[in-house]
Amino acid sequence: MEPTTVWFTLIAVLWTGYFVLEGFDFGVGVLLPVLAPRRRALDGGGNTEVDRRLMINSIGPVWDGNEVWLLVAGGATFAAFPEWYATLFSGFYLPLLVILLALIVRGVAFEYRGKVDGARWRRNWDRAIFWGSLIPAFLWGVAFANIVRGVPLDAEHHYTGTLFTLLNPYALLGGLTTLAVFTLHGAVFLALKTDGEIRWRARGLLTRLCAPVAVVAAGFLAFTQIEHGKPMTWVTAGAAAAALLGGLAAALRGREGWAFTGTAVAIALTVATLFGDLWPNVMPSSTADAFSLTVHNAASTDYTLKVMTWVAVLFTPVVLVYQGWTYWVFRRRLTREIIAPVETGSGAEAAR
Template identity: 60%
Template sequence: MELTTIWFVLIAVLWTGYLVLEGFDFGVGMLMRLLARDENERRVLLNTIGPVWDGNEVWLIVAGGATFAAFPEWYATLFSAYYVPLFVILVALIVRAVGFEYRHKRPEAQWKRRWDAAIVFGSVVPALLWGVALAGIVHGIPLDADHDFVGSLADLVTPYALLGGLVTLTVFLTHGAFFVALKTVGDIRHRARALGLRWGAVAAVLMLAFVAWTAGRDGDLAVWIAAGVAVATFLAGLAAAGAGREGWAFTGTAFAIAAVAAMLFLALFPDVMPSTLATGTLTTTTAASTPYTLEIMTWVAAAFTPIVIGYQAWSYWVFRRRIGVHHIPS
């Protein structure tokens, strides 16, 4: 296998890990208003993701760094074309992080409500725009022969891209609800599972339309298989939630998100930035760094990636126990 293909696969894995892990804490952030009824329940929600949310964002940083190093042309074209959406996502992520750190600094209810709103905003916006961006890349954007973006913002927000954004928004919300159900005890656990089932029904319809559209326009067998796995595992997760099996419900939504990400990257390969014009399409070959650079990066990734994954898995194991409002001090 060529090094360009290996690094495309590795970047796809990094994005998949980010979407699966950050997906549930985006969902928990959105649930601050939808699920929590009082301050203690809001603190329970925050405590379910408190030890892991910032670690989940490392996957995004590494994915961006790997893209910059392995495919600099891809990175340059991507960030120039999607400058506005990516800037909005960055602002939302900063607002969200500040909300996590600052809401407990003062005891006033109004202070906490404002930061709760910031957390909701910082969760909804990336959950929507990441889907819009990923679907838009697969759909293609107008690039000239120099791989420069020559379109407008309207070229990035196509019906297909908007559907992708709605899929990630609703699926992440469902994923987060099942995570809360898995990590809590008492009434909030049962309400989170019920809310996840309601939103999951909406997400299932949107996902079915999106994967059918993606597989239908691409036609590749591997894309069809990934699309089928995404729908099957998501429906299996909903069925498990209906049976009260939160662990299997969360596993189902996690596998569904991973399968949707795999479907998008399979539909994209060997391109990295398809162009809707006759020229301008970037492929893994034309966008890649030199073979020597990729070789050095491969050795570094082989040495450090298992360490990072092992450490994050250990942190999830340490904070695996359920919590409830009775664990929240006055």
């Protein structure tokens, strides 16, 4: 197998890992005000602040590790396909900058939320977690839909469109799909990871999300395959749809483990479909096919790719084992009882 093919495949794997793992992180952040709203607790007597801390703690040990997949994917793209990296980050500069800022604010919110004992302080950081999760979940779909669809490039591979060029109907559908699927993925994760009231709220929400998420995801996959599909990717697209439906069926039956497996496999197969439709291009040009970036004209030298391959072979298993160990250590369900009550100067804080 050619080094360019190897690294195109590895970059696809890295993005798959990022979307599967960070996807439920984003979903939990989006669901924070939905499953633990700042009003009287839904069960009539619980503490909403405790519920929010429970939701945040469910992803607390892993969210930063999940973002490593994004860093490695970006670094691998820069090293293996520098022309792709340059065109992508120049043409998609504003959306990617917004994603970066949202991720920074979200990370700061996780760390600073508990630094001050005040309802307003925590409320502002909760908003940061919500928007810092929703914005990337939506914009990643917009970005990848545009990459598959193709963008205007000139003969020097410079992006010649505007921001509004990226906000086309297909790309917006892609953004809505990633947001919807990640939110569903997060609800399944909460049903799997927690016990008690939050678990039952998440399961109740799943029953309402199943139909609209299935419709949006099916519409995006069908549109993608009709416009850009290849014979092989029809198989992965069909398998992705089947995995999503299987996950939804398991969720409705209360089988959270199988439901999470179904949504994770659906996300992975969808990424495989998008990269399969993209191959051998890495950035198609809607101006002229001759202006497209491919795995050949966008790649580094063979020597660079071979050295990178050996580095990946040596260090990737170490990273995978460490991250797998982290998930194993923090595998137990979380309940309200493990969250210490929030104290204020006048006693326990009332739910808001």
